[in-house]
Amino acid sequence: MNKIIEKLEEQQNLESDDLKxxxxxxxxxxxxxxxxxxxxVSTKTYSNDVYTRGLIEFTNYCKNDCYYCGIRRSNQEAHRYRLTETEILACCKIGYELGFRTFVLQGGEDPEFTDDQMVDMIQxxxxxxxxxxxxxxxxEKSKETYQAFxxxxxxxxxxxHETANEEHYRKLHPKELSLANRKRCLKDxxxxxxxxxxxxxxxxPHQTVENIIEDLAFIKALDPEMIGIGPFIPHQQTPYKDVKPGTLEETLLLISILRLMLPKALIPATTALGTINPQGREFGILAGANVVMPNLSPVAVRKDYSLYDNKICTGDEAAECRVCLSGRMKSIGYEIVNNRGDYPNKTE
Structure with a gap:
C-alpha cells in the first residue's frame, strides 16, 4: 500500500493497475x-487556508435532459425560476459585504439568458x-461565446466532464449531447x-472502476485549475431515482488521489458531500480539499435549485452563516480567508 501511495506522491500519477x-x-x-x-501536499501551496466561493444559482431552467439531473427539462414537477439582473447584482453586494471575493454564477443551460445579456452582467x-x-x-457554448465572456x-x-468514457456518457445523457463537444468546450x-x-x-449510474480510472487520466491530461467531484445523489424526478447514491468513503479517497495527482488544484468540499454526511465538508477538507462554496442565492429560491434530493440549502449552506462555517473549519485546524484564492502562478 505505502509503495503505491509513495509512487503517487512522487510521480503525481499512477499506472492503471495501481489506481485500480x-x-x-x-x-x-x-x-x-x-x-x-x-x-x-495541499498545505505546501495553500497553508491551512480554505477559500470561499459565493454561489449564485440564477436560473433552474435548462434546455437539456440529462438523465441524472433534477432540473432536466422533462421534470414537470420542478418549480422554475430566473433571477433578474438586479437580484443577481444584489447577491453580489451581500456577498462582497460578507467577505466573498469570488462569485460563481451557476445555472441550467437557459436560452432566455442570451450571450449579450450575460456579457452585460459580467461587465x-x-x-x-x-x-x-x-x-x-x-x-456548453461556442468558443466565440466563451471568448466574449x-x-x-x-x-x-x-x-x-461527468465521464471521460463514451459508452458511459451515453448512459447519462440524451443523444443530442456529446462527450466530444464537452471535451471541445474544455479545450477552448x-x-x-x-x-x-x-x-x-x-x-x-453504471460507473465502473475502469470509468473512474479514465476520468483520472483525462483530468491529469487536461491539467485543470479546479476539480469538482462529489457523490452522486439521485433525484426522484429522474430515470435514475432508484439508483444507489455514491459514498462518502469513495469520494474522500478520490479527493486525496486527485490532490496528490494535481498538487496545486483548487478542490472544493462540495455541497453534495455535506448532504450525504453532516460533517462531509470537514471530511473533504481533511482529505485534501481547500474550497467551500456557500450559497448566496436568495433564500426563497434555494430549495428550487434541486439537482438531487435533500440538498442542504439552509443553515451553514447559507452565506449568512459564514461565521458558522468559519467555526467548523477552525475546529479541524483550517481557516477561511477573505481573498480570491487564485490558482498559483496564474495571472488574471
Missing part, C-alpha cells in the same frame, strides 16, 4: 494514509467589484485563458 488497486482496496487505513499525505459585476474573481458555470471580465469556468476554455474546472460524480 487503490480504488478496489478502499479501507479506512488506506484513506487515512492518503488523506495525511494529501493534506501535507457590470467586473466594474463594481474589480478585485473579485467571476466564475461561470453555465454549460472572458473579454467581459469572467476569469474562471466550471464545466464538469483552456486556450482562451480561463481558469478551468472539471470533474465528475462519484458513484454515478
Amino acid at each position: 488497486w487503490l480504488l478496489e482496496n478502499n479501507t479506512e487505513e488506506l484513506r487515512q494514509e492518503l488523506a495525511q499525505r494529501a493534506r501535507q 457590470k459585476i467586473r466594474k463594481e467589484y474589480p478585485d473579485c474573481a467571476i466564475t461561470l458555470s453555465i454549460g 472572458f473579454k467581459a471580465g469572467a476569469n474562471r469556468y466550471l464545466l464538469r 476554455l483552456k486556450e482562451i485563458g480561463f481558469q478551468v474546472g472539471t470533474g465528475f460524480m462519484v458513484g454515478s
Whole structure:
C-alpha cells in the first residue's frame, strides 16, 4: 500500500493497475494514509487556508435532459425560476459585504439568458467589484461565446466532464449531447485563458472502476485549475431515482488521489458531500480539499435549485452563516480567508 501511495506522491500519477488497486482496496487505513499525505501536499501551496466561493444559482431552467439531473427539462414537477439582473447584482453586494471575493454564477443551460445579456452582467459585476474573481458555470457554448465572456471580465469556468468514457456518457445523457463537444468546450476554455474546472460524480449510474480510472487520466491530461467531484445523489424526478447514491468513503479517497495527482488544484468540499454526511465538508477538507462554496442565492429560491434530493440549502449552506462555517473549519485546524484564492502562478 505505502509503495503505491509513495509512487503517487512522487510521480503525481499512477499506472492503471495501481489506481485500480487503490480504488478496489478502499479501507479506512488506506484513506487515512492518503488523506495525511494529501493534506501535507495541499498545505505546501495553500497553508491551512480554505477559500470561499459565493454561489449564485440564477436560473433552474435548462434546455437539456440529462438523465441524472433534477432540473432536466422533462421534470414537470420542478418549480422554475430566473433571477433578474438586479437580484443577481444584489447577491453580489451581500456577498462582497460578507467577505466573498469570488462569485460563481451557476445555472441550467437557459436560452432566455442570451450571450449579450450575460456579457452585460459580467461587465457590470467586473466594474463594481474589480478585485473579485467571476466564475461561470453555465454549460456548453461556442468558443466565440466563451471568448466574449472572458473579454467581459469572467476569469474562471466550471464545466464538469461527468465521464471521460463514451459508452458511459451515453448512459447519462440524451443523444443530442456529446462527450466530444464537452471535451471541445474544455479545450477552448483552456486556450482562451480561463481558469478551468472539471470533474465528475462519484458513484454515478453504471460507473465502473475502469470509468473512474479514465476520468483520472483525462483530468491529469487536461491539467485543470479546479476539480469538482462529489457523490452522486439521485433525484426522484429522474430515470435514475432508484439508483444507489455514491459514498462518502469513495469520494474522500478520490479527493486525496486527485490532490496528490494535481498538487496545486483548487478542490472544493462540495455541497453534495455535506448532504450525504453532516460533517462531509470537514471530511473533504481533511482529505485534501481547500474550497467551500456557500450559497448566496436568495433564500426563497434555494430549495428550487434541486439537482438531487435533500440538498442542504439552509443553515451553514447559507452565506449568512459564514461565521458558522468559519467555526467548523477552525475546529479541524483550517481557516477561511477573505481573498480570491487564485490558482498559483496564474495571472488574471
